[in-house]
Amino acid sequence: DTAVSQTPKYLVTQMGNDKSIKCEQNLGHDTMYWYKQDSKKFLKIMFSYNNKELIINETVPNRFSPKSPDKAHLNLHINSLELGDSAVYFCASSRGQMNTEAFFGQGTRLTVV
Amino acid sequence: AQSVTQLDSQVPVFEEAPVELRCNYSSSVSVYLFWYVQYPNQGLQLLLKYLSGSTLVKGINGFEAEFNKSQTSFHLRKPSVHISDTAEYFCAVRTNTGNQFYFGTGTSLTVIP
Numbered sequence: 001d002t003a004v005s006q007t008p009k010y011l012v013t014q015m016g017n018d019k020s021i022k023c024e025q026n027l028g029h030d031t032m033y034w035y036k037q038d039s040k041k042f043l044k045i046m047f048s049y050n051n052k053e054l055i056i057n058e059t060v061p062n063r064f065s066p067k068s069p070d071k072a073h074l075n076l077h078i079n080s081l082e083l084g085d086s087a088v089y090f091c092a093s094s095r096g097q098m099n100t101e102a103f104f105g106q107g108t109r110l111t112v113v
Numbered sequence: 114a115q116s117v118t119q120l121d122s123q124v125p126v127f128e129e130a131p132v133e134l135r136c137n138y139s140s141s142v143s144v145y146l147f148w149y150v151q152y153p154n155q156g157l158q159l160l161l162k163y164l165s166g167s168t169l170v171k172g173i174n175g176f177e178a179e180f181n182k183s184q185t186s187f188h189l190r191k192p193s194v195h196i197s198d199t200a201e202y203f204c205a206v207r208t209n210t211g212n213q214f215y216f217g218t219g220t221s222l223t224v225i226p
Contacts, residue, residue, distance in 0.1 A: 004156075031212055041151075041201055043216040056213055090156060098209045099145050099164045104156040 003027050006091050006105040013081055014113055021076045021108045023091030029103070030096050031055075032074040034066060037088040037107070049074055050096060081112045115140045117204050119217035126194055127225050134189040134220045136204030144206040146187040147214070148178055151201040160202075163187060174198070199224045 004025045013019050025032065033056075034046040047066040048056035054066070063079040078085060091105040116139045126132045138144060145164050149157040161172025168180040178189045187204060204217040 033214075041219045041221070043203065043219075045213055048212055050212060092157075092214075094212075094214075096212070098207055098211075101147055101159050101162055102157075102205075102214050104149075104158070106156045107154075109154075 004091055004093055004103050004105040006108050008108060009106060010109050012111045012113065015081055015083060017081050018079045019081060021089055023074050023105060025072055025093040027093055027103060029093040030071050031094050033092040034076050035090040035092060037090060083112050086110055086112045115206055115208055115215045117206055117215050117217040119204055119220050121220050123221045125223045125225055128196055129193045131192050132194050132222065134202050134222065136187045136217060138185050138206045140206060140208060143209045146180060147205040148189050149203045149205060151203065157203060194224045196224050196226060198222060
């Protein structure tokens with residue numbers, strides 16, 4: 001009954017590979033996010049979707065492509081992985097109303113070797 | 114533009130001592146304020162939030178925070194910390210005009226036995 005779930009939790013892959021991270025929320029929220037947390041714990045917004053529509057697209061290499069098949073799912077596909085992509089990626093969701101918090105998944109630790 | 118500043122990147126404190134983690138924000142519009150905690154290898158969990166009303170808000174695990182509009186601050190406090198409070202703490206704001214959460218750079222709290 002996890003509210004925001006991500007898979008996989010750990011991902012180790014070689015440079016140049018393509019990988020996907022899946023995210024699902026069962027809270028009925030209409031907004032979902034992807035954040036990247038670097039080795040210094042800094043959280044950077046990457047993308048945000050509202051009702052399957054992209055509303056935030058920060059300066060992220062176009063090797064990163066989010067896909068939202070429905071408002072409960074937001075997947076992240078990464079092409080041609082590079083060493084610098086190694087980080088923890090968090091999915092989150094919230095209701096569209098501004099006075100509400102975000103709920104986070106457990107994170108996916110991506111290691112590119 | 115909005116920004117969140119957590120001045121202390123690391124805070125060591127002895128067990129049962131009080132602690133204050135500082136957070137200041139900058140915004141030209143009204144904001145909603147949040148504190149999250151991240152335990153090792155886990156996602157972010159909401160500690161408390163300020164939406165409106167009383168400026169002193171209480172959260173989980175004995176934490177509280179006070180919203181000070183004139184000083185644009187939202188400092189987190191606990192009167193007596195436990196070893197289990199050792200974690201990373203993030204301050205975040207959400208404006209009443211946008212969907213994005215803006216996070217501070219985090220404060221690493223270490224409780225010393």
